[in-house]
Amino acid sequence: MAVRIDYGRCISCGGCVALCPQGALRMKAFHLTLAPERCTDCRLCVNACPVGALWPGVSHYGEDYEAL
Amino acid sequence: MKRFDVIVAGAGPAGSLAARYIAENGFSVALLEKRQEVGSPVRCAEGVSEKWLLKHTGVEDSWIEAEVKGALLRAPDGTTAVMNYSEKGYILDRARFDRDLAWKAAENGAFLLTRAAVTKIDPHDDFFIVRTDHPVHREFRATLLILADGIESALAPQLGIRTTLAPSDIEMCLQYTLEGAPHEEGFIEMAGGNEIAPGGYAWIFPKGGNRANVGLGLLGSRSMAGFNARFYLDRFVAQRFPRASVIRTVAGAVSASEPLEEVCGEGFMIAGDAARLANPLTGAGIGNALESGALAGETAVEALKAGSRSREALEPYKQKLMRSIGNTTKKFYRIKEPFVKFSDDDIINMIRIVSQIDPNRVTVAGILEAAFKENKAVLALIRKAFFS
Numbered sequence: 423m424a425v426r427i428d429y430g431r432c433i434s435c436g437g438c439v440a441l442c443p444q445g446a447l448r449m450k451a452f453h454l455t456l457a458p459e460r461c462t463d464c465r466l467c468v469n470a471c472p473v474g475a476l477w478p479g480v481s482h483y484g485e486d487y488e489a490l
Numbered sequence: 491m492k493r494f495d496v497i498v499a500g501a502g503p504a505g506s507l508a509a510r511y512i513a514e515n516g517f518s519v520a521l522l523e524k525r526q527e528v529g530s531p532v533r534c535a536e537g538v539s540e541k542w543l544l545k546h547t548g549v550e551d552s553w554i555e556a557e558v559k560g561a562l563l564r565a566p567d568g569t570t571a572v573m574n575y576s577e578k579g580y581i582l583d584r585a586r587f588d589r590d591l592a593w594k595a596a597e598n599g600a601f602l603l604t605r606a607a608v609t610k611i612d613p614h615d616d617f618f619i620v621r622t623d624h625p626v627h628r629e630f631r632a633t634l635l636i637l638a639d640g641i642e643s644a645l646a647p648q649l650g651i652r653t654t655l656a657p658s659d660i661e662m663c664l665q666y667t668l669e670g671a672p673h674e675e676g677f678i679e680m681a682g683g684n685e686i687a688p689g690g691y692a693w694i695f696p697k698g699g700n701r702a703n704v705g706l707g708l709l710g711s712r713s714m715a716g717f718n719a720r721f722y723l724d725r726f727v728a729q730r731f732p733r734a735s736v737i738r739t740v741a742g743a744v745s746a747s748e749p750l751e752e753v754c755g756e757g758f759m760i761a762g763d764a765a766r767l768a769n770p771l772t773g774a775g776i777g778n779a780l781e782s783g784a785l786a787g788e789t790a791v792e793a794l795k796a797g798s799r800s801r802e803a804l805e806p807y808k809q810k811l812m813r814s815i816g817n818t819t820k821k822f823y824r825i826k827e828p829f830v831k832f833s834d835d836d837i838i839n840m841i842r843i844v845s846q847i848d849p850n851r852v853t854v855a856g857i858l859e860a861a862f863k864e865n866k867a868v869l870a871l872i873r874k875a876f877f878s
Contacts, residue, residue, distance in 0.1 A: 436642035437743030451624035472719030
């Protein structure tokens with residue numbers, strides 16, 4: 423399971439990149455990318471993101487929609 | 491493939507200053523910047539002390555948005571202490587400042603390339619192959635590397651340097667540039683409190699007229715999903731400046747850690763935020779970035795003149811850096827640790843004490859002494875940090 427990036431909110435500050443213990447988050451110029459195979463869903467970035475652009479991973483993609 | 495004596499990754503204040511110095515001394519240098527326009531978007535609250543500008547860049551009118559002669563410290567209960575600075579400070583137009591520094595490097599012969607994010611470094615026996623991507627794929631060859639790629643510091647790990655910050659060693663910041671935000675002219679304001687910015691502080695930096703940079707940073711370990719920097723800043727702005735318009739949003743992270751243990755190695759040096767040189771207590775980083783850039787440039791020139799790129803040849807960078815700013819940063823880090831644990835009452839007490847001192851005699855050391863008046867261990871640290 424891996425965190426998810428909300429590109430509508432991300433403003434490419436790079437804070438999560440400095441924080442990620444697995445090096446799973448990278449900045450390609452101004453585009454945040456995630457290597458899902460590295461992400462352990464520890465959620466440090468989810469909590470720290472200043473603009474709430476990172477979301478916890480979900481096991482079934484259906485869950486969110488049901489909640490909505 | 492183009493060859494250079496030095497490649498500098500990142501055209502912020504550290505990178506541009508280093509590149510300029512190297513170019514001035516007749517060596518070939520490429521300054522690679524990921525932005526399409528140097529300086530923009532800004533990721534900074536833009537405050538700097540005059541002494542750093544005088545030392546490294548001079549002061550140009552077009553960079554200055556406002557002059558700062560002191561600071562207001564506000565406690566959660568509204569108690570305010572005034573501190574008049576002994577040396578002047580400025581709020582910069584960082585977009586222009588960075589751009590001019592990079593242009594000056596180019597003027598002096600550095601090869602400045604924008605839209606060139608360095609993505610891959612291949613170390614060889616006596617050179618590096620540096621690849622840039624996004625959008626254009628290019629390869630360069632360089633004898634020496636200066637990594638000034640900012641808080642993300644994604645390049646140092648490729649050379650075996652661990653740069654990951656613990657959540658308790660990073661401030662997650664968000665800032666709005668507001669129009670229609672009346673404030674005390676000539677003063678920056680810093681507001682503390684666990685309801686305002688847990689483990690950090692909120693700031694109001696004047697930008698001329700009713701315009702101001704209003705932002706806050708909270709400690710990574712105290713930020714929670716839903717209660718993040720945006721939550722606290724929106725609340726702060728709604729209370730203080732309900733009628734203001736947001737004309738710019740800036741997010742960024744500031745390291746609040748010790749400087750990297752290894753700021754140089756075989757053929758490379760790390761400068762500025764990438765080396766974790768921001769002040770862990772205040773978050774100020776421009777001055778330290780300038781200083782580290784200048785020292786990295788100097789060391790590179792000396793090493794090239796001596797014809798060596800070994801770790802030993804670059805070791806002077808580390809020594810000079812530690813002597814000028816590194817050791818102070820380390821001391822501030824030790825003060826920061828107990829400081830971020832302050833309760834609202836601690837902050838109120840501290841500011842009450844400071845508010846009774848003559849503003850002309852308030853110093854950072856004095857504020858910290860007031861803060862830790864009952865903690866002998868920390869007091870001793872403060873005295874050491876400021877008076878040795």
